[in-house]
Amino acid sequence: MTVFNHADLFEGIADVIPDRLALVCGEEHLTYAELDRRANRLAHALLAQGVRAGQHVGMQLYNGIEYATALLATFKIRAVPINVNYRYVEAELTYLYGNSEIVALFYDTEFDDRVAAVAPDFPGLRLLVAVGGQTTVPEAHEYEVLVSGQPETRGFEPRSEDDHYIIYTGGTTGMPKGVVWGVKDMLFSFANPTYPPPETPQGWIDHAASSGLLTMMSVAPLMHGAAQMNTWIAWWMGATMVYVRKFDADTIWRTIGREKVNSLTVTGDAMAIPLADALEGGDYDLSSLYAFVSTGAILTGTVRDRIASLLPNVMILDRFGSTESGSTAQAMPGSSPEKGLRFASDVPDVAVLDESLRPVEPGSGVLGQLARTGFIARAYYNDPDKTAKTFPVVDGRRWLLTGDIATVEKDGTIAVFGRGSQAINTGGEKVYPEEIEAVLKGHPAVFDAVVTGIADERFGSRVAAVVQLREGGATSEELDAHCRRELSGYKVPRTYAFVPEMRRSPAGKADYRWAKEVAEQA
Structure with missing residues (x-):
């Protein structure tokens, strides 16, 4: 059976x-x-x-x-x-x-x-x-x-x-x-959110058999959960999954043309930026492509707008979720890290829980942790302490606390401010790196940026930015002026460290340990 x-x-x-x-x-x-x-x-x-x-x-x-x-x-x-x-x-x-x-x-x-x-x-x-x-x-x-x-x-x-x-x-x-x-x-938990998941195993098989021909491509490495989940999603739709062995922007665009790919999935700016650079300088047949999806990392508004201008007939989508929670939400139109992240949940079992692990009242402005119940992960392997803290049981319901700091707006949408574990407390003010990183990457001379907190005698922590510049570059003074036009003063980086190449995981995730070390040396 x-x-x-x-x-x-x-x-x-x-x-x-x-x-x-x-x-x-x-x-x-x-x-x-x-x-x-x-x-x-x-x-x-x-x-x-x-x-x-x-x-x-x-x-x-x-x-x-x-x-x-x-x-x-x-x-x-x-x-x-x-x-x-x-x-x-x-x-x-x-x-x-x-x-x-x-x-x-x-x-x-x-x-x-x-x-x-x-x-x-x-x-x-x-x-x-x-x-x-x-x-x-x-x-x-x-x-x-x-x-x-x-x-x-x-x-x-x-x-x-x-x-x-x-x-x-x-x-x-x-x-x-x-x-x-x-x-x-x-x-x-990771089912395709565009249709209700079938209620029986045979229903999943029948759906795949009856789906139209579709070709999907995931450019993240399979050692990243997002690429594995994209592969299963493709197969549950009876689709063709296309890989490239290693990330190379030109190879990816040419493969899309050769294999007539319909949907492309990336993980955030780290992949989207070199893809955009190649697209500006290359000649590719992208007539089959109709969806450009980011999952596992959010596109900044600047990068999203750039992709949209280069692919005017392609849908640009941002998916929100995690390895522990599955796919949970879709970014609202106009949402971005620099303007504020707002998501509409695809599933009914997502909430924001306050410090007492009670749901936040919509429109109250109370901050809490984004959480999910229902179809969630079970544990962290060989780590019972981390498991107990991350998967608490409240009134008989088992929750996942994602670590993302958020609130619920009056219309039910979720506003996400950043990962709590990465928040920088500077003089009593909380700064979320994602917002600062997005603003920095909006400067034409910045190729990539990671923001972290380092020790400061007066404020406890200071905001520091590790920056990879494009050819031609920019000075720290120019970046400071750019940030002050977009951000409150306490959010503006007080330390800049310029590096020839940013260190990220193959899936595009920032290496904050390394960034902190580099910033401290600067």
Whole structure:
């Protein structure tokens, strides 16, 4: 019997639309049936190597067919995929391999040295699988050799709606956290908000089969939860998902033209800005594109307007949510970090809770934490203290506290001011970095900016900006004057640190630990 489980649903969809194109990366094109057969072979190979239900399988890979195949294969045997940031150095990998308790690891051969240095410290990590050819890591299996001779048929044990999905997220202020989901909760929390989710597993399969042909592209790395969720959403719509192996703006635009992509998903300014730069200087066929979506990071108004001017016939959409909450809201027209973020929730179980964990009265102006109940994550893996603080139970209802500081306006829309953990308290005034970053990026000489707080003898903390300039540049005095035209004086950065290149995650998230260190040195 088919249940609400990622592997069950994919297999059902592959059975009813076997010849529809499911996945594209570079020159490789796989139908639903072809991808299902590849995943079956890999799943049988994992079982043959002793990987069992509930065990954790790491994926230290660039985007590609093998990443998607490994995700599917892992779910087919009821194991749990673990995303590994491919930028991690040895110390960070040591933490993640240990915290996640992986028993198997898929890795690109480009990471041979790091894997060879760290993996031997974990005797529980019994299976290493190299993707991309020959590997220098002792006792590792080459991917193609591992799956050779394995059957393309299924024959796996029945699955459960309670199987787990873990996504490691964060790392901007500390080591990443493993967000634990039940697969049914995740399916409904990250469901496409443009239509009500079907009430039965067969309903999801029927919807995919009856959907029109659609081609979607996610340019974020699959080691980021947003790209994985975009992939599942595409498949639940019977659509084709398109990847590029690594982010390159020119390659992305040319791929859109070649594969006739309809919907493009990015994560905020860090991806949108280089895409806009390439678009201004290139000649591309974008006649098929009708949606440009940002999720996982909000577009600043300046960047959003620039994209809109370059793509006048394309819808520009901002989605709001998190790894723990799923997709929860859509940005209101005119909303932006510099003008004020306002969202309309897509789901009925979103609220703003005050300090007593009671819902804020609409229009009261009371600030609280944005929260969600219903289909939410279950825990942080191996972190009961963080789990208890983030997922409190109030009057018998389990809530997720997102950490976003917000209030509810009279019309029911939610005004979000920023992430509470990043708020800067300067002389008793709270400053939210997102607003300042957006204003700085509105200056024509600024390519990127990250704002953080550093110690100040008089005010406790001062606002500091780490800035990457475009060619031609600008002085701190010019940026100060620009900010003072847009911001109250206490919000204006008092320290500027100019860097040749901003450090962000592959998904575009700011590295606030690094930014703080750079600002303190300045």
